Amino acid sequence: MSGNEPVDDAREGAPEPAKDAGPAKDAAPPEGAAGGAGQAPDASELMVKAEQVHKSFGRLEVLKGIDLNVRPGEVMCVIGPSGSGKSTFLRCVNHLEKIDAGRLWVNGHLVGYREKGGRLYELRDREVSAQRREIGMVFQRFNLFPHMTALENVMEAPCGVKRQPKAQVRERALKLLDRVGLADKVHGYPAQLSGGQQQRVAIARALAMEPALMLFDEPTSALDPELVGDVLEVMKQLALDGMTMVVVTHEIGFAREVGDSLVFMDGGRVLEEGRPREVLANPRHPRTRDFLSKVL
Amino acid sequence: MTDLSKSGEPERARPEAIKAVPVRHPGRWVATVVLLVLAAMFVHMLVTNKAFDWSFIVDNAFRPNIVEGVRTTVLLTVFAMVIGILLGAVLAVMRLSPNPLVSGTSWLYTWFFRAAPRLVLAILFGNMAILYAKVEFGLPFDAQLADLLGVDIDGTLFSINTRTFLTGFMAGLLALALSEAAYMAEIVRAGIMSVDPGQSEAAAALGMSRLRIMRRVVLPQAMRVIIPPTGNETIAMLKDTSLVAFVPVTNELFFRLQAVGNRTFHPFPMLVAAVGWYVAITSVLLVGQYFIERHFARGAAGQGDARQRGRLRVRGIGFGGGGGGAS
Ligand SMILES: Nc1ncnc2c1ncn2[C@@H]1O[C@H](COP(=O)(O)OP(=O)(O)OP(=O)(O)O)[C@@H](O)[C@H]1O
Ligand SMILES: [Mg+2]
Numbered sequence: 062m063s064g065n066e067p068v069d070d071a072r073e074g075a076p077e078p079a080k081d082a083g084p085a086k087d088a089a090p091p092e093g094a095a096g097g098a099g100q101a102p103d104a105s106e107l108m109v110k111a112e113q114v115h116k117s118f119g120r121l122e123v124l125k126g127i128d129l130n131v132r133p134g135e136v137m138c139v140i141g142p143s144g145s146g147k148s149t150f151l152r153c154v155n156h157l158e159k160i161d162a163g164r165l166w167v168n169g170h171l172v173g174y175r176e177k178g179g180r181l182y183e184l185r186d187r188e189v190s191a192q193r194r195e196i197g198m199v200f201q202r203f204n205l206f207p208h209m210t211a212l213e214n215v216m217e218a219p220c221g222v223k224r225q226p227k228a229q230v231r232e233r234a235l236k237l238l239d240r241v242g243l244a245d246k247v248h249g250y251p252a253q254l255s256g257g258q259q260q261r262v263a264i265a266r267a268l269a270m271e272p273a274l275m276l277f278d279e280p281t282s283a284l285d286p287e288l289v290g291d292v293l294e295v296m297k298q299l300a301l302d303g304m305t306m307v308v309v310t311h312e313i314g315f316a317r318e319v320g321d322s323l324v325f326m327d328g329g330r331v332l333e334e335g336r337p338r339e340v341l342a343n344p345r346h347p348r349t350r351d352f353l354s355k356v357l
Numbered sequence: 358m359t360d361l362s363k364s365g366e367p368e369r370a371r372p373e374a375i376k377a378v379p380v381r382h383p384g385r386w387v388a389t390v391v392l393l394v395l396a397a398m399f400v401h402m403l404v405t406n407k408a409f410d411w412s413f414i415v416d417n418a419f420r421p422n423i424v425e426g427v428r429t430t431v432l433l434t435v436f437a438m439v440i441g442i443l444l445g446a447v448l449a450v451m452r453l454s455p456n457p458l459v460s461g462t463s464w465l466y467t468w469f470f471r472a473a474p475r476l477v478l479a480i481l482f483g484n485m486a487i488l489y490a491k492v493e494f495g496l497p498f499d500a501q502l503a504d505l506l507g508v509d510i511d512g513t514l515f516s517i518n519t520r521t522f523l524t525g526f527m528a529g530l531l532a533l534a535l536s537e538a539a540y541m542a543e544i545v546r547a548g549i550m551s552v553d554p555g556q557s558e559a560a561a562a563l564g565m566s567r568l569r570i571m572r573r574v575v576l577p578q579a580m581r582v583i584i585p586p587t588g589n590e591t592i593a594m595l596k597d598t599s600l601v602a603f604v605p606v607t608n609e610l611f612f613r614l615q616a617v618g619n620r621t622f623h624p625f626p627m628l629v630a631a632v633g634w635y636v637a638i639t640s641v642l643l644v645g646q647y648f649i650e651r652h653f654a655r656g657a658a659g660q661g662d663a664r665q666r667g668r669l670r671v672r673g674i675g676f677g678g679g680g681g682g683a684s
Contacts, residue, residue, distance in 0.1 A: 155562055157558060157561065157562065186566065186567060187566065190561070190564045190565065190566055191564065193561065193562055193563070193564040194563075194564035196562070197562075198559075198562040200555060200558075200559060202555055204553075204555040204556060204558065204559035205559075206556065206559075206560075206574055206578075207578065207656045207657065208577045208578055208653075208655050208656045208657075209656065210656070217563070217573065218563035218564060218565060221565065221569060221573060222563065222564050222565055222566075222569070250655070250656035251656065252656060252657065263559075266563070267562075267563070270563060270564065
């Protein structure tokens with residue numbers, strides 16, 4: 062479903078740092094430039110477009126040029142060994158980390174910057190926050206606010222950030238909690254909920270902001286095995302409702318069944334990308350084959 | 358293997374409850390007796406020793422001017438702590454700012470006011486009127502600029518006479534509050550740092566602003582760490598208010614009690630009365646602390662049942678092991 066250009070793993074050409082002006086080709090593409098030809102769709106038609114994204118922590122280069130396209134409505138699953146940069150990439154998409162080079166668009170907006178006259182300008186905190194409202198994120202460790210009940214957790218951002226009327230938010234929050242199967246736990250504090258229940262509250266909390274894109278960073282890997290199913294079921298329903306999702310996961314079954322595309326990352330690069338069944342059945346890259354033989 | 362616990366259970370009879378002879382603790386009995394005897398001796402001494410002069414204490418510890426002293430002391434404590442906590446919170450947030458100028462300013466403040474003894478500060482602020490007769494608010498360096506340009510401008514917006522502003526009470530309050538802010542800054546900073554960074558991250562991912570994250574997510578959780586040492590600070594402050602006698606502030610509790618003692622040539626009973634008053638006020642403060650702590654314990658693991666707590670602990674260990682590469 063996603064960009065079908067063959068992925069070559071040797072990408073030596075380091076692009077220019079993000080601070081400098083890019084060449085004309087990636088500066089504010091005009092509407093309809095790429096058309097429906099299916100080749101290199103431009104950022105305005107994609108939910109996420111990553112172009113040669115680089116990220117280093119000190120001298121450790123964690124992302125070495127990530128190119129990824131996520132179409133609206135697509136569910137992209139990302140797998141790869143520990144330390145390959147999966148979490149870092151998700152955090153870049155949400156601008157929790159600044160990228161060093163390359164370009165990243167979400168929903169047609171350049172993440173963290175404004176491009177004007179061939180130069181990049183950093184966005185103010187307020188503008189970054191506004192961008193993040195379009196993106197929901199679910200963390201491995203849930204990160205619910207422990208001093209608020211499940212309902213308060215879900216209501217906090219819509220009430221406080223979007224300033225929506227409380228009664229309306231409350232009604233929607235109750236519906237969301239019901240949708241994730243927690244209608245009877247709305248007044249429980251996180252410490253009184255099981256891990257699986259906490260993670261479902263966290264999903265409801267992210268959905269309450271009505272995001273266009275949901276990011277999941279190993280949402281089930283901190284859970285007891287018998288609790289994983291409930292969370293995956295909620296995510297599957299979400300996918301069926303048409304939500305655009307990027308899911309870092311080791312749940313190969315979920316990737317096969319729900320994913321539209323599967324990405325294999327290793328050492329800060331995308332080594333393989335394609336339809337989940339195809340990648341899983343006959344991986345082209347030896348590293349993918351190696352990794353899958355260990356996980357499956 | 359898993360069948361053992363589940364299906365095997367109903368068939369077997371429940372064993373009878375354990376009735377064992379408890380371990381004897383002869384040491385406890387000896388200690389109890391010794392303590393009781395000591396307590397009895399102490400009470401006996403309190404009642405029979407003429408130096409205490411209980412009727413004199415009761416007659417004098419509630420005079421109107423003493424009660425006024427209590428009022429001043431409590432007001433000083435409350436105001437100094439309120440200013441100290443608010444300023445301390447601001448300093449703590451400044452200290453954690455990525456801007457080196459802002460965090461440096463906070464560090465400098467904390468460094469100075471923790472180094473300067475409160476007693477010295479109190480005397481210094483009491484004598485501030487000698488150093489600065491007037492406090493003026495207006496454009497900085499206006500007189501110098503006017504000289505330089507050869508024009509006549511007055512950048513003063515308003516000015517107050519230091520003597521009318523820095524009354525004894527205000528000088529004492531300022532000394533205590535500014536000093537307290539330095540200690541509170543460190544306490545609040547420790548509280549903020551005790552909150553899992555994942556909390557701010559999750560809040561940021563929801564699009565919350567930095568100020569809002571601090572106010573709604575981080576500080577409420579930091580409170581659980583902040584409150585107990587703040588209780589300590591408040592109690593220490595209650596007793597440190599007696600330092601303002603050197604400003605001098607003469608309507609404060611300890612000064613008043615001593616004055617009565619000196620006037621009547623019965624200083625010792627008035628010292629006992631002072632201890633009594635401070636103990637009483639501290640006890641009231643402790644009750645307040647109990648309720649504040651309970652309020653901020655909302656949702657804490659301890660509030661749930663024991664089973665939940667156990668599960669949480671196990672999960673915590675799981676994170677410790679697996680969280681190495683995760684961010
Ligand atoms: N804030 C940071 N500072 C320094 N190094 C970091 C930071 N965050 C991540 N790293 C490093 O970047 C590398 C990639 O980390 P990342 O969390 O993206 O991996 P991952 O693919 O998500 O792995 P896992 O499957 O274990 O979650 C790791 O080597 C990690 O140590
Ligand atoms: Mg990770």
